Amino acid sequence: MNPLKRLASQTAIYGVSSVLGRFLNYLLVPVLTYSFAPAEYGVVAEFYAYMGFLAVLLAFGLETGYFRFRAGGEWQPETVYGTVLWFLVLVNLLYLLAFWLGREPLALLLRHADHPEYIIWCAAILVCDSIGALAFARLRAEERAARFATVKFIEIGANIGLTLLFIVVARQAYTADPQSVLGQLWNPAIGIGYVFLANLAASALKLLLLTPQFISGFGAFNVALFQKLMRYSLPMVIIGLAGIVNEMLDRAALKYLLPYDDATNLAQLGIYSACYKLSILMSLFIQAFRYAGEPFFFNYAKQHDAGRTYAIVLNGFVIACVFLFLLVTLYLDVFQYFVGADYRVGLGVVPVLLLANLLLGVYVNLSIWYKLTDRTLLGAGVSLIGAAITLGLLWWWVPLYGYQGAAWAHLVCYAAMVGLSYGLGRRYYPVPYDVGRVLGYILFGVALYLGSRWLVTVLGWHALAAGTLGMALFMALVGLELWRWQVARRTR
Numbered sequence: 001m002n003p004l005k006r007l008a009s010q011t012a013i014y015g016v017s018s019v020l021g022r023f024l025n026y027l028l029v030p031v032l033t034y035s036f037a038p039a040e041y042g043v044v045a046e047f048y049a050y051m052g053f054l055a056v057l058l059a060f061g062l063e064t065g066y067f068r069f070r071a072g073g074e075w076q077p078e079t080v081y082g083t084v085l086w087f088l089v090l091v092n093l094l095y096l097l098a099f100w101l102g103r104e105p106l107a108l109l110l111r112h113a114d115h116p117e118y119i120i121w122c123a124a125i126l127v128c129d130s131i132g133a134l135a136f137a138r139l140r141a142e143e144r145a146a147r148f149a150t151v152k153f154i155e156i157g158a159n160i161g162l163t164l165l166f167i168v169v170a171r172q173a174y175t176a177d178p179q180s181v182l183g184q185l186w187n188p189a190i191g192i193g194y195v196f197l198a199n200l201a202a203s204a205l206k207l208l209l210l211t212p213q214f215i216s217g218f219g220a221f222n223v224a225l226f227q228k229l230m231r232y233s234l235p236m237v238i239i240g241l242a243g244i245v246n247e248m249l250d251r252a253a254l255k256y257l258l259p260y261d262d263a264t265n266l267a268q269l270g271i272y273s274a275c276y277k278l279s280i281l282m283s284l285f286i287q288a289f290r291y292a293g294e295p296f297f298f299n300y301a302k303q304h305d306a307g308r309t310y311a312i313v314l315n316g317f318v319i320a321c322v323f324l325f326l327l328v329t330l331y332l333d334v335f336q337y338f339v340g341a342d343y344r345v346g347l348g349v350v351p352v353l354l355l356a357n358l359l360l361g362v363y364v365n366l367s368i369w370y371k372l373t374d375r376t377l378l379g380a381g382v383s384l385i386g387a388a389i390t391l392g393l394l395w396w397w398v399p400l401y402g403y404q405g406a407a408w409a410h411l412v413c414y415a416a417m418v419g420l421s422y423g424l425g426r427r428y429y430p431v432p433y434d435v436g437r438v439l440g441y442i443l444f445g446v447a448l449y450l451g452s453r454w455l456v457t458v459l460g461w462h463a464l465a466a467g468t469l470g471m472a473l474f475m476a477l478v479g480l481e482l483w484r485w486q487v488a489r490r491t492r
Helices: 003-026 028-035 038-059 062-072 077-101 103-109 117-141 145-176 191-209 211-215 223-257 262-300 306-330 332-338 341-366 368-372 376-401 403-428 435-457 463-491
Strands: none
Touching (some): 028 332, 062 117, 062 223, 062 262, 077 117, 145 191, 262 341, 306 341, 306 435, 332 341, 341 368, 341 435, 368 403
């Protein structure tokens, strides 16, 4: 199969499980935002932000290391898989024990002394997800996307079903009759904590379904390989942590940086986090692309036309991201009902966050230079610079501008990282990216959004009419680009 078609088909399958599947999972956001006050929802956002940082630490960057050494040919795939698996299982079990012993002082430190159980539930979720991620990486490397999608869908379905069972069905049954079978499943003292319980049960089920990937076809722990894996992968931890700083520090820090009391700060965090969810189409597309793209970039690197192929991939990727940017921003009057009425005051951050995530996706494409040349320390440097920008801007802008400052910090950070990565890539792994065309796609999308707002606010157009006009103009550009690409392909 043509490599670009194979990448597109793999991205589509991963998209079904990750984009569509996670989108279904995110449909819980309306349930939660219509059921709980912003301050309560802020607790969920806060803990998942903490979990984002810990997830990177517990993975040790070994997922990328697994792809690198599996494709390198020096070691048998079973040996690489077994070495990584044994290490991850040991470290994650020790981590779970540590959090069990320290749950009460940690809950006190995080100002959640009444709920130390949240610490244990979240720690157990992380263990399941960290170990499960390696099994998913193996499925990706073996191009078993259908199996990957099946397990993902079951996990997501379980999470959605259990959340609805606890928060909707059992809660209503408790209100009607606390002694009923379903009513006894609801404990008001747990409240929003049922989100964590449902997630934990779904993650444990996923681990059970991945058992065949754990027990078949892996070798023993290899010390020499492990040393090489860690030298390659540990810089990926720095990159991952810096990435999480850029992606999630705002939600972990808003509670502490906003100049109000804890309850108000949590309410502001809840509003910001709910509106952040409106950028999920972009985020999940990027995630699906990562799943398919990382093994593709490694496997295709030795082909004579690798650089030209990577440039074409970036063009198509940006077109898809601009489409998603416009889909949400031009029809925001429809998407706003995704969150409860108390949360819609924060909708102004959505275009900024979408554009920031678009630039993150561009960075994901550009970052192949350090992965393919084993210059992961330089890649870590770029991520650390981005993290420093995020830290500085959050510290400066959030006390002044609230969560609006957090959204703009994302945008500035990713713009800087794109510029740095492109410059370093030109030196260490030159790819003939069509920079003018890529920038043109993005600027055209932003112009269409601003133009639609002008039609609505100045000329009094209906928002849906203005949005549809903007989308039609963009689709005309897409058609023109496809025609141009087909002509170039015939004449090559």
